[in-house]
Amino acid sequence: MKKKLELENLTFIMPGFLIYLVFMFVPIALCLFYSLTNWDGISSSYKIIGLRNFSRIFSDVSFLESVKVTIIVTLTTSIIYNTLGIATAALLNYAGRAYNFCKSAVFLPAILSPVVVSFIWAYMTQTDGGIINHIITAVGMGPIDFFASKDAIAFTVSGVIAWAAFGFFTTVYIAALKTIPNELYESAKIDGAGIFKQFRNVTLPLLTPGITVNTILSVTWGLKQYDFIKVMAPNTVQTVTVNAIERAFDYNMMGYSSSIVLVLFVSIVVISLIQIFIMKKFEVEY
Amino acid sequence: MNKLLVNVKKFFLIVFSIIYLIPLYAAIVNSVKKYEDIIKSPLALPENFTLENFKLAYIRANIGSLYFNSFIITSISLLLIVFLASMLAYPIARNKNNVKYKILYIFILCGMMVPPQVVLIPSIKTLKFLNLLNTFPGIIFFYAGTYLSIGMFLYTAFIKTIPTSIEESGIIDGANKYTIFYKLIFPLLKPCTATVVIFLGMWIWNDFLPPMYILGSHKGRTITTGIYSAIGTFTTQWNIVFACVILASLPIIILYLFMQKQFQSGLTAGAIKG
Known part of the structure; x- marks a missing residue:
């Protein structure tokens, strides 16, 4: 009887498990193996060179530059989502038609493809004929070149990414705000707390689980960023993933690019764990 | 006085929301204008309304076949993920105290x-080895492998909330495990399936x-990689770019306009739990 049950369970598990093994586990294992070789991805011969790829990474100028861009993107977007996002959520966390309209409007860009958003914003930010500069010159100021330097590009693209995903994070914050019981605000009011004091002493501490989720998500998304940079700034600025993909497929450095994505993967895991550790300290019970 | 203040606040919020959507407005109005009109007055409503851009974009980017490809890839991948992940999650959720299942759960998580x-980088090699590179099954299996973990995670959490008494009634009736799962359990998973499908x-x-490198540059492009390469060939013809977009x-x-609530809750639920 028990044997038969186990066998039945196995038929439920096997199809998914095999797909996972072949299309997820094997590639990851291969990635680990490639990172220890000097394989170009094409030829049939390669040498195992140990950890030499990893030691090369940290003196590789183009990689380090991509790290800088990735950090700019991650920090800029994360700060926007988790400050303006909370404020917007607090403003919109009411019932009514006007509020629903605003919620839907803010969320709308989050359903669009990054490729679509990038093209629209490539037009918006043009120096000559772009909408933003059109408006700026109309009020009598000089046009801004959003693509003047590598840093400028990194910040411009960060702004675009933030525009696209802002509604997503705000919606998560609105959902988190709904979990805070109204009585807490009532009793805070009775104690004579003003709006800002209520926010500081009631909202913020009870919002911590939402903040944990959103900060971790925003940092992981930032570190993995590929599409927006690839479409808006082709061949000028690279994030770590753009750098790795280009190495793998355009420069035939399979081994080396495998070690880059592994370093990225480990960084994401470590940073997320640190964030969880820090945020745990702020969480309160009520 | 207080009511007035609330209305002022609402007014400003709506104004800000509209400003927030100006890029989308620009894309829409400029997709039905002639190129010269875009240059002249990019924010104005179209003076000479035209659908010529859409016709050109549709033909030149071959949108019809791009839609078809994306539709096939998306729907079959989703079918596969829903099918595999819910089945995988079922024994895991029902044997949560068994060490073997716990290890399996963490392994897939x-x-x-x-x-x-x-x-993606090593997948190019495994798919080539399996003769699946540049094919639809190749990218579909890639998605199934990559997103199985999220699917299994969402389904496992959801199945745990379903009382086991439901299956027990099926066992008394003498139904086998497959019938119990597909007739009794799977219909109850609808909210979770909705999240998985939308997300x-x-x-x-x-x-x-992934489609860019797995499907290659020749044929079988998806809608995103298709318009990406099409726009590459007429970069500054914004009227056609916007039509493509x-x-x-x-x-x-x-879909979003019809199911706003489901989108907002599905996307955020999927991401939070995932």
Whole structure:
């Protein structure tokens, strides 16, 4: 009887498990193996060179530059989502038609493809004929070149990414705000707390689980960023993933690019764990 | 006085929301204008309304076949993920105190942490080995492998909330495990399936990097990689660029307008839990 049950369970598990093994586990294992070789991805011969790829990474100028861009993107977007996002959520966390309209409007860009958003914003930010500069010159100021330097590009693209995903994070914050019981605000009011004091002493501490989720998500998304940079700034600025993909497929450095994505993967895991550790300290019970 | 203040606040919020959507407004109005009119007055409503851009974009970017490809890839991937993940999750959720199942659960959960790029680079080699590179089954299996973890995670959490008494009634009736699962359990998983379908469906439809390298540059492009390369050939003809952009987003925007609540809760639930 028990044997038969186990066998039945196995038929439920096997199809998914095999797909996972072949299309997820094997590639990851291969990635680990490639990172220890000097394989170009094409030829049939390669040498195992140990950890030499990893030691090369940290003196590789183009990689380090991509790290800088990735950090700019991650920090800029994360700060926007988790400050303006909370404020917007607090403003919109009411019932009514006007509020629903605003919620839907803010969320709308989050359903669009990054490729679509990038093209629209490539037009918006043009120096000559772009909408933003059109408006700026109309009020009598000089046009801004959003693509003047590598840093400028990194910040411009960060702004675009933030525009696209802002509604997503705000919606998560609105959902988190709904979990805070109204009585807490009532009793805070009775104690004579003003709006800002209520926010500081009631909202913020009870919002911590939402903040944990959103900060971790925003940092992981930032570190993995590929599409927006690839479409808006082709061949000028690279994030770590753009750098790795280009190495793998355009420069035939399979081994080396495998070690880059592994370093990225480990960084994401470590940073997320640190964030969880820090945020745990702020969480309160009520 | 207080009521007035609230109305002032509402007014400003609506104004800000509209400003927030100016880029989308620009894309829409400029997609029905002639090129010269875009240059002259980019924010004005169209003076000489034209659908010529859409016609040109549709023919030159071959939008019809792009829609078809994306639709096939997205729907079959979703079917596969829903089918595999719910079945996999069922015994895991029902044997939560068994060490073997716990190990299996954690083993598959690990896949959620891995960025798609880490999987993509070696996947090109495994798919080539399996003769699946540049094919639809290739990208469909890639999505199934990559997103199985999230699917299993969501389904496992959901099945745990379903009382076991439901299955017990089936066992008394003498139904076997497959009938119990598909007749009794699976219909109850509808909210979870909706989350999985909306969340992953949108990701797969909008995805850019994997289809670019797995499907290659020749044929069988998806809507995103298709308009990306089409726009590359007429970069500054903004009227056609906007027509492409609108055509690529139209199916998802229409779905969103009909199911706003499901989108907002599905996407956020999927991401929070995932």
